[in-house]
Amino acid sequence: MCRNIKTLFNFSPPATEAEIRDASLQFVRKLSGFNTPSKANQAAFERAVEEVASAASVLMRSLVTTAEPRDREIEAERARARSAMRFDVRR
Numbered sequence: 001m002c003r004n005i006k007t008l009f010n011f012s013p014p015a016t017e018a019e020i021r022d023a024s025l026q027f028v029r030k031l032s033g034f035n036t037p038s039k040a041n042q043a044a045f046e047r048a049v050e051e052v053a054s055a056a057s058v059l060m061r062s063l064v065t066t067a068e069p070r071d072r073e074i075e076a077e078r079a080r081a082r083s084a085m086r087f088d089v090r091r
Helices: 017-032 039-062 072-087
Strands: none
Touching: 017 039
16 A cells, blocks of 8 residues: 555544545555556546545445544654654664
């Protein structure tokens, strides 16, 4: 899976449509191998992004959990700490 696609479910505040579309764009880029498609492929690429975003939105609205929502700031700090440990050049 593409490392740039972040988990969007069960966060407080919930994922926005823009975040879902951004993840969909990354997914379609990964599948197609295009960062920016040619003019010949632009319509198909955009259609795929919109269809994936639509399916992801339906999924996000349909999922249920009994777990407490995760806090975005706490998760972001944890990610920064993991990154610092992983890429620390002083080791």
